[in-house]
Amino acid sequence: MFVPPFLFCSEKWLLLFFVFNGVSLFTSAQTPADNQCVGNGILPGVIKVLNPVGCAPHQIIDTQSPTGLTNVRYIFDYKGGDPSGYTSTTDASFNYTKAGSYVVMKLSENAQGQPQRACTTITVQDPTPPEFTVVPCPDGNVTLTITNHDIPQYEEYVIEWGDGNASIINRLNLSAPHQYANFETKSVTVQGKHKTSNCGGKTTRTISLNVATVPAKITKLEILDATTGELTISNPNQFELTLYRQNGLTTFQNTGIVVRSEEEKVKITVDTNRIFCYKFRPTENCIASLESNILCTTFLKVVPSSTYNTINIAPYIYPAEITKRTVTKNNALWWAPTQTVWSKDDPEAQCGEQACYRLQLSTKDGEILSNEICVNPPAALCASLAGVFVPDAFTPNGDGINDVFEIKTEAEGESEIFIYDRWGNIIFETTPNVRYWNGKLNGQPAPNGPYFYKVIVSDKVGRSFIKRGTVALLR
Structure with missing residues (x-):
């Protein structure tokens, strides 16, 4: 049937145009696989959503009156295939909480009981707030850069500089310069905008223009294993920083590693036979001299x-x-x-x-x-020599019985005794001429009580036995 061109301007023909093409004009590429919005003898229905594009959370409602229709129901995320396999609802509105492209299918019967369907596509856009860095220069100039464009992918960003001025940048140029008239702290706001829906997230940050007081710091250098270390960097102004490394006392070399976050961890390659030192330097030339502190690797050997x-x-x-x-x-x-x-x-x-x-x-x-x-x-601590006896008490009272603390062993070798007081100080050790402790301290009888000891016994083939413990001195 021929339709005069002027009739396409009427709502009736425009809606039928959408139905016969299966999806809305906004995202015709989103037609589901095995699309059953039309065909198979099903009559075309009518669905009308006033705001098919918006930022999450995005609520839609079918404003088309169901006059003359019965059994009206909706599938709000139709992905293709037989609609009878989906859970439907009679509610004409729905709230989408996640970004994405969705096909809405409206099912109904007309006055004659014949089934009909209509579909339209809903686009829910990502409202993730922009993330950005502001690099201040000593002369009051700053450069603002969007750092998370790959996530929400806004077409443009509106920047309010906090001094009454504003700028707009687009996704082809994600940086903007600005000149401040004074060095007072500024509150900078950036709002991302999707052009179709004019919606998006907003972020506000307080920016210090006194660059001399906010250098980045390497707060930790940790050796993880023989070849790997980790740096922890504190970057309060979220400058773009480049990591430089020094090998010994040579000049620092650019590693090509760049960080931008306020707090970040960076893996580094280390060598236990060499000393490496690290620092971060701002990429922006006007503050390149505002370097971080220097931390160097250190190693321990046992x-x-x-x-x-x-x-x-x-x-x-x-x-x-x-x-x-x-x-x-x-x-x-x-x-x-x-x-x-x-x-x-x-x-x-x-x-x-x-x-x-x-x-x-x-x-x-x-x-x-x-x-x-x-x-x-x-x-030696775990060696076991047969016939070694270490007493747990002795009585230096001069009765000739158990008067000294000594090691009794069948091993043909050397034995050593070390006696400690409660503070860990050595108060007695054997010599070639004195092989036992008589319970005296500086020539005077030591007080009763427990004393710590360490004994070392070696046999004739060089095996050693070490034992630590306490011995009670009783009079």
């Missing part, structure tokens, strides 16, 4: 022996920066090295108990965690 572990630390490349040094053992404070003492022995290992050591350095702005080294206890 040298196990047959009876104890030796812990060695290396001097920090910038010693004046260090405010505190600590070494932990199994996550508890064990040693506080000084600037001149770089090694310490740990004789307190226990059989069956692994010891894990880690060095932590503190600076004014950040902390550095070395690699963690775990070692098994010296084999």
